[in-house]
Amino acid sequence: MIRVLAIAVAITSVVIAATFIARAASLASPQRPTDAKVLLVPAGAPIPLLEESYGDSDMTPYAVAPPGGVIVQPGTVRVPQPKAPAGPRKVGIQVGHWKLDEVPDELTRLVVQTGTTWNGVKEVDVNLDVAQRVGTLLKAKGVAVDIFGATVPAGYVADAFIALHADGDGTGENSGFKMAHNARRGPFEDRLLQTVREEYAKSTKMDYDGLHVTRSMLGYFVYNWSRYQHAVSPYTPGTILEMGYLSNDDDRAILVDHSDAVAAGIANGLLRFLNETPRDQIFGKELVVPQLPLRSPNPSAP
Numbered sequence: 001m002i003r004v005l006a007i008a009v010a011i012t013s014v015v016i017a018a019t020f021i022a023r024a025a026s027l028a029s030p031q032r033p034t035d036a037k038v039l040l041v042p043a044g045a046p047i048p049l050l051e052e053s054y055g056d057s058d059m060t061p062y063a064v065a066p067p068g069g070v071i072v073q074p075g076t077v078r079v080p081q082p083k084a085p086a087g088p089r090k091v092g093i094q095v096g097h098w099k100l101d102e103v104p105d106e107l108t109r110l111v112v113q114t115g116t117t118w119n120g121v122k123e124v125d126v127n128l129d130v131a132q133r134v135g136t137l138l139k140a141k142g143v144a145v146d147i148f149g150a151t152v153p154a155g156y157v158a159d160a161f162i163a164l165h166a167d168g169d170g171t172g173e174n175s176g177f178k179m180a181h182n183a184r185r186g187p188f189e190d191r192l193l194q195t196v197r198e199e200y201a202k203s204t205k206m207d208y209d210g211l212h213v214t215r216s217m218l219g220y221f222v223y224n225w226s227r228y229q230h231a232v233s234p235y236t237p238g239t240i241l242e243m244g245y246l247s248n249d250d251d252r253a254i255l256v257d258h259s260d261a262v263a264a265g266i267a268n269g270l271l272r273f274l275n276e277t278p279r280d281q282i283f284g285k286e287l288v289v290p291q292l293p294l295r296s297p298n299p300s301a302p
Contacts, residue, residue: 037074092232106229
């Protein structure tokens with residue numbers, strides 16, 4: 001009787017163990033979208049979707065990994081920290097629509113957007129003039145400045161970055177300036193946008209035109225690192241500033257005749273951001289962003 005009972009206990013133990021192992025194996029199955037599956041994606045390689053069971057397997061993701069690669073898990077993308085800039089604080093300025101003949105292949109479909117022109121005033125000329133004035137003001141405060149055309153170095157790293165544009169509505173009715181930044185980036189871009197917005201409004205006396213912020217501004221290629229290789233690092237706080245409407249007589253007069261005030265507003269905003277945001281904050285913590293979308297936003301102008 002004791003022997004029979006021992007055999008029964010042994011059989012029961014084997015069944016329980018087998019059930020536990022089978023359940024553990026099912027939880028570890030790589031087919032489940034909830035798995036803690038980790039993928040190391042090198043720079044330039046496509047970032048795959050992990051939720052294939054939701055019917056996305058036939059859709060080709062557009063996203064590619066930035067310089068340094070990424071670590072992909074269900075629901076999140078981890079971006080390894082780049083080497084922080086050394087030396088003085090560093091700011092990058094992009095001149096919208098400048099040097100379009102130098103863009104890489106991935107941006108050639110955007111070069112047809114050459115910027116607005118109104119009453120003989122070309123946007124690219126205004127953008128370049130203001131960028132150079134901003135650069136002079138920043139350098140006078142000991143800030144290192146890089147000024148770029150439409151193309152920025154892949155994974156560009158700096159303490160702040162701003163893209164300068166001027167707008168046009170074809171009618172002359174709209175006025176004011178507007179700003180935007182992209183999602184899936186570092187946590188300091190709201191602060192950068194806000195400081196530049198406040199100082200720019202103070203210096204130019206322009207109103208903020210938040211009503212006409214476009215999807216193209218939100219998905220602007222220069223900080224859209226998950227779509228374009230020639231984009232600033234997601235650690236680099238970046239924003240785009242549409243400085244005003246060349247199609248509006250009042251805005252155009254400010255941009256052309258009072259460019260010193262325009263440049264001062266931008267420079268003051270950038271300097272304030274640098275003063276309020278130490279470099280070790282910007283580059284001190286690994287960046288984890290939400291999983292990437294299936295489709296890109298509308299193409300954006302260089």
